[in-house]
Amino acid sequence: MRYEVVIGLEVHAQLTTRTKMFCGCPTSFGAAPNTQTCPVCQGMPGTLPVLNRRAVEYGTRTALAFECRINPGCRFARKHYYYPDMPKNFQISQYEEPLAEDGALDVDLLGGETRRIGIQRLHLEEDVGKLVHEGTLETAQASLVDYNRAGVPLMETVSRPEIRSPEEAAAYLRAFRAVLVYLGVNDGNMEEGSLRCDANISLKPAGARELGTKVEIKNLNSFRNVQRALEFEVKRQTDALARGERIVQETRLWDADGGSTRSMRSKEYAHDYRYFPEPDLVPLKLERAWVEEIRAALPELPRARRQRFVSELGLPPYDAGVLTQSRALAEYYESAVREFPQPKLVSNWVMSELLRELPADDERAIAEAPITPSRLAGLLRLIDDGTISGKIAKTVFEKMLATREEASAIVRREGLTQVADAAALEALVEAAIAGNPRAVDDFRKGKTAAAKALVGQVMKASGGKANPAMVSKLVEEKLTKS
Amino acid sequence: MISREDVEHVARLARLALTPDELERMRTQLNAILVHIDALRAVNTDGIEGTSHAVPLVNVMRDDEPRPPFPADAMLGNAPDRAGEFFRVPRIIED
């Protein structure tokens, strides 16, 4: 019996607003416990929530980027369950009337295929606090609660169950994260928990219409873990079904160290959330003009940019992928290409030289890079017009990093201008040939490598400044002639 | 109408530890109230939208401007069990 895998992903993304969803407390990470709270986000008696406009803006921006329909009216709802990280023992979320619905994300898979995964809904809610167990969850006698994170704006996005393999799931998540980071609404940091993912997975007999029993997997904090956990689940469920067992609808936790999922053993897995409209927040009826303003300000998204780099700039898909992994890097690259319109050459330099020094997704580092796009263009122009060789250029590059100077200034000061004077080069070549009769002999015997050795000698004699192409040509000419 | 199991289930959802006597008393009283409330079901509300807000406001939002948070001591001042800058709670068992 062949089974088809059906996966849906739920992603919770913290929005990079300055303040929390319903109060003015700051959202910065890493403060001492319970120092970024107030009566509102701690759910003290008598307090009331007031909605953060920027959170709505970011949610709308994201929804538009995912081609969702922004609902003309939406409202907030209370979702009830008891847990100490939830100050009010209900979470203000959205239920029947979410911010946006019916979108999609195009995901480019490694094999070259593109899959369009539906996005069912996108809504806003507040994050919960952090629990620290004195020991492990199973053995601790007590737990400690920090509410700094409680109230941070969260955007929940639910995909349709249209993902067909663990690999696809990881690809979806990567593409999803790239969009959020491009939009500037989330910092993409899965380790710190600003982007979290839960997966729903079921198996159905190939060709069957009805879906199988859904299992929810939690605690997936990296792309790799998403893929591994789902691969494990596929195997677990396949094996179970082969043995004739039923799959239990439950929530399972991924244990990265053990490499397995385990049941959460919770009787209340089917929570009765008792949703009802949040009476302390009035409904939203977003004005079309406002939504259109946000739409007009959407940046070019990663996939579109990647495709443009391939189709308009003629870059190989691999290059396009590397260069668009962050908006800052893509913009750096495009600025450089505008000033020195040789896309592939610029790409090579950015990918190998620049990315050796700078992390690709560090917006600030790229913005403050010692070598600006303009200066990089300047350097490449010097290679292009023969002023310096490619090899020397690399040295110049290192110096530019250290001193923040223009390439031309460095070349001038250190006398690194390439020697391209034919007469001078001829003299050097003849000297090399004269000094290496063995090489000449070898060449005549057919060992072409001997020519390279002579070129090397000339380069050395010239302190690296000889134009290598010209030297090569001259060496060949002279060897062949003689 | 409302059974003993229903009352026990609701008491669990509401985190109320009721004694068997209280549960029984609660069941009787709730049933009496529900008899009155059930009359609502007969009211014709076809095509009527529910009122969740008595005030006709929409789009009330605030700017994303930080306000100074409260000091930890002020927030922890009423804590029944405080551990440094944390609230401490008894062990949580997922059963």
Add this chain to the structure above:
Amino acid sequence: MDLHRPIHELTAAFSRGETSPTAVTEAYLGRIEKLDGKLGAYITVTAEQARAAAAAADRRYRAGSPLGPLDGVPVSIKDVFCTRGVPTTSGSRILERYVPPYDATLVSRLAAGGAVMLGKGNLDEFAMGSSTEHSAFHVTRNPWDLARVPGGSSGGPAAAVAGGLAAGGYGTDTGGSIRQPAAFCGVVGLKPTFGRISRFGLIAFASSLDHPGPFGLDVTDAALLLGGVAGHDSLDATSIPAPVPDYTADLARGVRGVRLGVPDEYFIPGMDPEIEAAVRAAVEVLKGLGASVERVSLPATPHALATYYVIAPAEASSNLARYDGVKYGLRVPGRDLVDMESRTRAAGFGAEVKRRIMLGTYVLSAGYYDAYYGQAQKVRTLVRRDFDAAFGRVDLIVAPTTPNVAFKHGDKEDPVQMYLNDVFTIPADMAGIPAISVPCGFTAGGLPIGLQLIGKALDEPGVLRAAYAYEQATDWHRRHPELA
């Protein structure tokens, strides 16, 4: 010193130098000490704070620059409004030692206006009740007859004002908890439009129905107390942005040409005939003052009670979920978290509160939402539409405030019997429209009767004017109980 002087007379006396905020505050504090053991109007008396505020007000009056019409005025504030540094219990064991780190907006506005807080008024626990018999701490008694209830849930402030233990008071009205005690205690109680007074810092009972509002000895006082705290609050997303008029301006305009509607559904079999008689007589007085009167019908009224007893408990069960012994309030130790929470809530909440939490949880639970809560929200719309239709023909609705007068303590043990107290007050809460209760007579047994005037949203001026006209044509507001 006569401690039944309305606020507007007191402040005039302050300005003339005839007496001072400190003198009056001391007199009230003395009276509280002497009589509140019997009356039970206060949970916490804030004597030191009151004295300090009064002294500051003294200085301002002496300098001829009082902050406004409430400067130096001693008031009782229902213990459901958070007061920074002062215990705020909501009448419950679960918050018995809770000290808020912040002030409710109502409280800070009062302080900004120079008012003097004498203390926190007693109430039915979490504002759930109609008799102030359900406070975890003590019972409040009706100053007109100590064997009887003052009404609820704001029985504390109502009794304090009526009994001369405060010049004014603030309570909350969710199903009638300002108007009903006002009627039982023979004082003026105003429930403004929903959102007119900020709910920030008000310990929530039913969020879409809670209305803060004032108690006063007369309509002018109610207008002043309203004006002192009303207005938009950026911390309350449901607060109304409309500007606050001077509610005392034009109070004396009269009711000539005002159209009054008398609703059929507010005169029901089983209501106290003395109440019906007093209210109809009051209607005649208003007619005599130039108002026109016609019958109106509010057909959804009989369903309002049931609707309220779905919506209010549902919202309450949600609002009270936070009381779990984790961050504040009572904690009863337990084997584990769930056990601790369940024991804490069982020990901390009284029977009425538990009942409403259970009811509310039930009607919101899976499978019941549409039939109960969803349906109740729709019937609520019908109640609103009734008023909208009526206000197409009349300016104000005149009705009794309650179907009965103050009953004896212990009389209404059956919860359903207790709930029936609210039949005439609930609809205005559900529609969020302003409504006032003013004294309109006494029973043969000497118990106060309340007249209710209901107006369109934000028509506090119209409601106050009509109430004022009636009051000035009668003497009920000058009668005070003898509290020895």
